[in-house]
Amino acid sequence: MATTLGLPISEVAQLFDVTTRTIRYYEEVGLLSPVYDESGVRRFQKRDLARLKLILRGKRLGFRLAEIREMILLFNEDRTGRKQLERTITYGEQKIQEVDERIEELHALRHDLMDYKEKFQQKYRALQGESGD
Amino acid sequence: MATTLGLPISEVAQLFDVTTRTIRYYEEVGLLSPVYDESGVRRFQKRDLARLKLILRGKRLGFRLAEIREMILLFNEDRTGRKQLERTITYGEQKIQEVDERIEELHALRHDLMDYKEKFQQKYRALQGESGD
DNA sequence: ATTAGCATTAACGTTAACGTAAAGGGGAAG
């Protein structure tokens, strides 16, 4: 059984609905590191795809690439030594907490929007009562 | 009782921990519209401050100014006519749903991070068992 | 052999969201 070489860039682009330029850029800044076949063509394997998925999720959430890289590299580097490991985990927990705070802020924003909407609906009901009666 | 003129830009900047340039820029792109006193100085009143607060919340959440403007203008324009009002409310509900989706994606990201962390902790425990025993 | 299609790198262009002078007005203090 031949181990699959991985998808070429165009198929990955189609799969995730991004341009090839975007994918190359992510590699350029060290977010992706696909293997190259003997004729110099990028081959994306499962772990590359999983990582890209995470990157795009982060992007949709408005994280900058630098922040996303932090998250990815965090648990991926070959850190050695107990202190390093402990620090990594602590830092990771902090990142997770930041995500939690972000979730709370989103709830606050949701609340604001609901408020605006309610007030707006009152104006609407006023109009309804005025001539719809 | 003299109605307060509103805060000058420097105090607003201090209050929200942003630069005056940022505030002026928000005005430049139509997100803020403070009044000007007789000597041409911007005066920010309560509604301006509330709006700025919402803008900055949106920014922290990674929304672009264009998206934030959409949200703000949504329920603030003087729309008239039932159809317009209905459309505004429908659109607002859609925005709220987008926020909900975003919350879900954040939960997914949180899950991913937790996964990475768990796997990392296993490596850590392996090291502990190796020499800490 | 040439065309077609997808790949590569290199490099310049673009937009958003400000940063950073530069040049000047208004008023309070010395």
Place this chain on the structure above:
DNA sequence: CTTCCCCTTTACGTTAACGTTAATGCTAAT
């Protein structure tokens, strides 16, 4: 009057995240 400080507008500079040629290469089909 001059200095100081905060305000103003105008305008050029900067960074991130790509978009967009341009020039070239490999491989399969005509």
